[in-house]
Amino acid sequence: MTAFAWDKVCTRLAWGAGLTLFAVVTAVPLESSAQLVLALILLTAMWALTHSAGETASRWLRILVLLIGAYLSLRYLAWRGIYTLSGMEWAVWALALALYGAEIYSTAIHLLGCMVNVAPLRRPALTLADLPPETPLPTVDVMVPSYNEDPSLLEITLRATLQMRYPKEKFTVHLLDDGGTDEKVCADDPRVSAAAKERRRTLRALCRRLGVRYITRPRNESAKAGNINHALGRTDGELVVVLDADHVPTVDFLDRTVPWMVRDQRVFLVQTPHFMINPDPIDRNLLRSFRRMPSEGDMFFQTIQRGLDFWSASFFCGSAAVLRRTCLEEVGGVRGDSITEDAETSLELHGRGYRSVYVNHPLVAGLAPETFNAFVTQRMRWAQGMIQILLLKKPYRAPGLRWHQRLGYMSTILFWLFPFARTVFLLAPLAYLVFGAHIYNASLAQIAAYTIPHLIATYMISSLLFGRTRWPLVSELYELMQSIFSLIAITKVFVNPRRPSFVVTPKGDTLDRDFVSPLYKPFYLLFGLMLLGFAFGFYRLADEPLTRELTIVVLAWNLFNFITVVAALGALYERRQKRASPRIPVNETGHLAPAGGDGLDCEIADLSSMGCRLVVKGAVSLSPGDPAELRAEAPALGRPIHLPAEVRAIAPRPYGTELGIRFTPRTEAHRDDAVAFAYGDSRRWDFFQRRRLRPMPFGRAARLVLGLIWHPVLLMVRFHIAKARSLRGARPVQERMKESPHVSISRG
Numbered sequence: 001m002t003a004f005a006w007d008k009v010c011t012r013l014a015w016g017a018g019l020t021l022f023a024v025v026t027a028v029p030l031e032s033s034a035q036l037v038l039a040l041i042l043l044t045a046m047w048a049l050t051h052s053a054g055e056t057a058s059r060w061l062r063i064l065v066l067l068i069g070a071y072l073s074l075r076y077l078a079w080r081g082i083y084t085l086s087g088m089e090w091a092v093w094a095l096a097l098a099l100y101g102a103e104i105y106s107t108a109i110h111l112l113g114c115m116v117n118v119a120p121l122r123r124p125a126l127t128l129a130d131l132p133p134e135t136p137l138p139t140v141d142v143m144v145p146s147y148n149e150d151p152s153l154l155e156i157t158l159r160a161t162l163q164m165r166y167p168k169e170k171f172t173v174h175l176l177d178d179g180g181t182d183e184k185v186c187a188d189d190p191r192v193s194a195a196a197k198e199r200r201r202t203l204r205a206l207c208r209r210l211g212v213r214y215i216t217r218p219r220n221e222s223a224k225a226g227n228i229n230h231a232l233g234r235t236d237g238e239l240v241v242v243l244d245a246d247h248v249p250t251v252d253f254l255d256r257t258v259p260w261m262v263r264d265q266r267v268f269l270v271q272t273p274h275f276m277i278n279p280d281p282i283d284r285n286l287l288r289s290f291r292r293m294p295s296e297g298d299m300f301f302q303t304i305q306r307g308l309d310f311w312s313a314s315f316f317c318g319s320a321a322v323l324r325r326t327c328l329e330e331v332g333g334v335r336g337d338s339i340t341e342d343a344e345t346s347l348e349l350h351g352r353g354y355r356s357v358y359v360n361h362p363l364v365a366g367l368a369p370e371t372f373n374a375f376v377t378q379r380m381r382w383a384q385g386m387i388q389i390l391l392l393k394k395p396y397r398a399p400g401l402r403w404h405q406r407l408g409y410m411s412t413i414l415f416w417l418f419p420f421a422r423t424v425f426l427l428a429p430l431a432y433l434v435f436g437a438h439i440y441n442a443s444l445a446q447i448a449a450y451t452i453p454h455l456i457a458t459y460m461i462s463s464l465l466f467g468r469t470r471w472p473l474v475s476e477l478y479e480l481m482q483s484i485f486s487l488i489a490i491t492k493v494f495v496n497p498r499r500p501s502f503v504v505t506p507k508g509d510t511l512d513r514d515f516v517s518p519l520y521k522p523f524y525l526l527f528g529l530m531l532l533g534f535a536f537g538f539y540r541l542a543d544e545p546l547t548r549e550l551t552i553v554v555l556a557w558n559l560f561n562f563i564t565v566v567a568a569l570g571a572l573y574e575r576r577q578k579r580a581s582p583r584i585p586v587n588e589t590g591h592l593a594p595a596g597g598d599g600l601d602c603e604i605a606d607l608s609s610m611g612c613r614l615v616v617k618g619a620v621s622l623s624p625g626d627p628a629e630l631r632a633e634a635p636a637l638g639r640p641i642h643l644p645a646e647v648r649a650i651a652p653r654p655y656g657t658e659l660g661i662r663f664t665p666r667t668e669a670h671r672d673d674a675v676a677f678a679y680g681d682s683r684r685w686d687f688f689q690r691r692r693l694r695p696m697p698f699g700r701a702a703r704l705v706l707g708l709i710w711h712p713v714l715l716m717v718r719f720h721i722a723k724a725r726s727l728r729g730a731r732p733v734q735e736r737m738k739e740s741p742h743v744s745i746s747r748g
Contacts, residue, residue: 026074029082032449035075039453042068046457050464059119065464066114069457073107076454084441095431096439102424105417110458112411113304116313117465120306123359126259127252128166135262140171140254140322141237145227147178147504149245151202156581156609157248158212159675163636166254174213174235177203178227182218209668223502224318225336232333237325244319246367247274248675250682251636253363257322260357268327268354269346272320273301275362275685278582281372282478286571286712289704291585294693295368296478299469302360302693304412309358313408315346316356320364327354337392339502340385347393347409351400362685367582369505371574372481372517378505379482380489383416387490390414391497419487422479426526426565429558433533433540433551444549459698467695473705477567484522516716517572527569530562567705570712573719581608586684590614590632592645592659594622602659604632609678611648611662620657622647630661634673636680641673 030038049065080103085096128137142161146154154175161173180200187193200216207214217230228242239261243249257270274297279290287293294302308314316323318341327349328334335344346356369375389395395409431437442451462470493500537555541548583606592614593599602614612630622628626647634641649660665671696704 026071026078032443032445035079036445036449036453039072039449042072043453043456043460046460050460062118062464066118066461069461070111070114072457073110073454076450077104077107079446079450083446087441088438092437092439095428095437096441098424099428099439102421102428105414105421107458109411109415109418110461112407112414113465114461116311116408116411117303117307119310120303121310121358122306123309123357125256125361126263126359127255128259131259131262137167137170137258138238138261139236140166140239140241140258141231141235141325142171142173142241142243143176143228143231143235144174144243144245145176145178145224146203146245147224151206154203154245155206155210156675156679157243157245158206158210159672160248160250160679161243162210162212163251163672163676163680164249164254165251166258171241171254172213172235172237173211174215174231175203175207176227176231177214177216178220178224180216181220182216183220222336223339223341225334225341229333229336232325232328240323240325240328242319242321242323243364244366247319247364248366248679249320250363250365250685251676251680252682254322256361256363256682257359260359261322261324264355266353266355267357268324268349269314269316269356270322270359271305271314271317271356272359272361272363273305274317274320274366275301275364275689276368277365277584278368278370280368281370281375281574282481282571284370284577285372285573285575286567286708287474287704288708291688292692293471293474293696294469296475297368298689298693299466299475302469302689303466305358306360308408308412309356311404311408312355312402313350313405314356314358315350315409315412316342318342319366324354327352338385338388339381339500340389343386343409343412344389344393347389347395347398347401350405351398353400361682362689363682365584365679365685370577372519372572374505376482376485376519377503380486381500381503381505383419383482383486384489384493384500386413386416387493388497388500391493416486416490418479419483419490422483423487426480426483426561427529429554429561430529430533432554433537433558436540438550440550440554442550444553447553463695468693471696471704472698472701473564474701476564477571477705480564481523481568481571485519514576514715514719515574516719517574520569520572523565523568523572526565527562530558530565533558534562563706563709566713567709569716570709573712573716581610583608583611583613584678584684585688588632590630592616592661593629593631594647595627595629599631605658607678609663609674611645611660614659614661615653615656616659617656619652620650620659622650622659624648624650627664628661630663632677634677634680635683636676637673641677643670643674643677 046065046068049061049068080100085093085100088096142164144154144157144161158173158175164171177200180196180203184196185193185200187196204214206212215231215234217227220226222229228240232240239258241254241257253272257272260270261267276295276297278284279288280296283290283293283295305314305317328345330352331345331348334341335348338344350356369378389409390413395401395413396406398406398409401409428439431439459472463472489500534555537551537558540551541555544551586604586607588604590602590604591599592602600616600620602616605613605615607613614630624647628645628647630643630645632641633639644664644666645661646664647659648662649658651658651660663670663674665674
């Protein structure tokens with residue numbers, strides 16, 4: 001046996017012995033009082049260490065904190081399994097086992113998350129200027145897959161793509177139109193055929209005007225993966241950039257990503273974050289904290305992907321990425337066995353020994369789904385696709401993957417089973433409160449010694465790992481609102497793994513009125529069940545004094561669930577939004593020059609490629625409809641821009657006068673400048689993102705959620721009352737005549 005092989009065997013034996021000892025220690029029985037003392041000592045040590053174990057602290061210090069927390073959690077699970085699941089009837093035992101299974105799952109996901117995110121990788125900023133002089137640059141095919149997006153949305157993305165800083169002869173932009181395929185053009189339904197012909201004509205004209213290559217295909221096969229693979233056969237660039245139709249790249253996208261491909265020929269992927277410039281429906285309808293709070297995707301793109309990158313397991317997210325053509329061709333193109341073709345493709349290429357790179361710098365501006373229905377559609381597709389990969393590709397034993405890559409993929413995939421655990425945690429208190437099923441046999445002293453320290457340790461670790469990108473209670477709200485629908489979706493995958501089909505997420509919707517989401521019914525049912533639990537719980541408090549302590553604990557659990565459900569109800573009230581192009585908050589200066597008047601220095605408060613909001617000190621002598629010109633520095637272009645505009649609105653404010661401005665470009669150069677000014681500067685996205693990545697203490701997060709939930713719920717109640725009145729007023733006139741014989745009908 002060689003020295004290397006002997007060292008490997010010794011390392012494995014040491015790990016095995018250490019894990020065995022750790023498992024034995026977690027199962028050592030202790031009295032509740034002794035366990036409570038031990039837990040308090042360990043929690044105090046965790047608290048002291050977490051104040052010095054931030055992301056920049058020693059990796060070993062962070063590992064120590066994680067090990068202490070893992071010990072408390074595993075000790076809790078050992079106690080639960082050994083001492084609290086006996087002495088039950090079979091029906092109650094089945095319910096208790098379901099709850100214990102949900103706890104095991106949650107703890108397993110928590111521990112996998114600890115492993116993945118123990119040392120998030122910070123890669124240095126790398127640009128083309130850092131490459132040796134005379135380094136030959138690869139050719140690039142930029143592909144923008146499209147299905148049903150509005151041409152105006154596509155035009156913004158294509159204009160921005162053409163302005164990326166890279167030798168013009170080295171990259172080509174392609175629009176991959178899956179909405180104008182031959183299959184759709186020749187459809188039997190005349191409406192489908194006419195729409196496809198019109199779309200093809202419109203997009204061809206757009207591409208011709210911009211200098212973009214238009215590509216469509218004969219049939220809509222294999223959804224987005226098939227669309228890209230068809231284009232791969234008709235292009236020849238060494239690198240392939242994939243951008244969703246609503247992902248507008250900054251001018252330095254290629255400048256910051258291509259160098260990683262040039263430096264290492266084994267890199268198959270350079271992935272960048274999906275930075276959204278508009279709030280998702282839960283934030284927009286309820287939280288209204290888009291400028292102050294990390295978005296739901298920030299935890300994944302700002303923390304988890306960096307953690308995966310450390311373990312060489314960061315993966316393709318479908319857009320905002322660069323891929324190497326030769327690697328794609330080696331696996332037959334973008335994989336399409338699942339509806340999450342991106343992660344599936346990464347799994348195949350990681351298994352072949354290729355590497356991925358995650359560049360943690362926002363280089364695209366994307367659109368989050370505008371309605372809750374669109375949000376759920378997107379998340380169900382992600383959940384189904386990940387479970388398909390689990391069942392069809394079996395990453396836990398995929399050939400070629402290293403152990404840490406397997407754990408990284410399993411952590412990401414198993415997360416999407418959360419609807420099962422979330423549903424159990426919602427309904428478990430009701431099993432006791434309503435039916436009296438003692439599915440959690442423990443005294444108050446045991447709960448204080450085992451359960452509460454486990455929950456506190458889990459929260460402290462989550463705060464350490466995700467404190468800047470995940471606020472307490474908010475993530476529970478997001479999971480609840482997805483769980484009901486994703487539970488059904490992933491159950492269908494387990495029944496038939498090949499059944500799901502790719503569903504495009506609607507983007508760019510406008511809401512011309514307030515309304516309650518049509519997906520409200522399950523949440524109304526949960527609301528009623530929570531109230532029923534309270535009614536039975538208060539009855540048990542009065543009627544069963546011997547179990548009063550346990551009843552109080554379960555009522556507190558039900559109260560937590562109730563608050564989350566009420567928050568979900570508030571998020572279901574869809575607020576009107578007419579603006580199709582979201583405005584991004586900015587803090588820049590400019591100069592507004594009215595036609596035939598003196599110029600005004602101004603501050604630009606928000607901005608899109610269609611217009612902006614300006615703040616001018618003092619009063620202004622302008623009126624809506626007046627022409628003007630906005631002059632400002634465009635850092636992305638490295639020069640000033642002059643954009644023709646029209647005053648749309650004027651509003652006096654205590655701090656000055658607000659002007660609503662709409663851009664009125666007269667030339668193609670004006671349109672390009674408007675897009676580059678609004679979306680081209682990645683430093684703006686980086687500043688905006690970093691400004692809202694900040695930790696939130698649990699108490700403050702609780703006050704935030706409690707302070708926000710009631711107003712939207714009241715709006716929803718008023719909406720239903722108004723709807724009921726309108727329906728009553730719209731009854732047939734003949735029916736109302738029976739109640740009032742003095743009503744007459746006029747047929748004029």
